[in-house]
Amino acid sequence: MATHTATLFSIATGASDPIYRQLIEQVRRLIAAAVLKPGDILPSVRDVALTLAVNPMTVSKAYNMLETEGLLSRSRGIGMLVAERQTPIRQDREHLLRPTLERAAAEARQLELDPEAVITLFAKILKEQK
Known part of the structure; x- marks a missing residue:
């Protein structure tokens, strides 16, 4: 504790x-x-x-x-x-990330980007080091 x-x-x-x-x-x-x-x-x-x-x-x-x-x-x-855990940590993390991804998806749609290109770009960003 x-x-x-x-x-x-x-x-x-x-x-x-x-x-x-x-x-x-x-x-x-x-x-x-x-x-x-x-x-x-x-x-x-x-x-x-x-x-x-x-x-x-x-x-x-x-x-x-x-x-x-x-x-x-x-x-x-x-x-x-x-409090003691009620839901798995992974589920919490996904729940917290979802609004950010929804905003990114809306922006990608507004820019009329191909979904495959967006996913490829996101995967590339995830692999980058800070």
């Missing part, structure tokens, strides 16, 4: 997504990437709010929504914990 600090999160103040949604997506991605594991302790609402300079109710809303989804669980005296 690892304890994480509030520096785990970051927000983009100019983004179109509300801050609580940004936090939710970050937690989902950290869980899918196994950075956050079942039983890990998340930083307190107060710590996250102070670190990110946001209203504590914003952080609380994100944590509550993640608890409702079953990704987090509340433990009296400890705080918010990453």
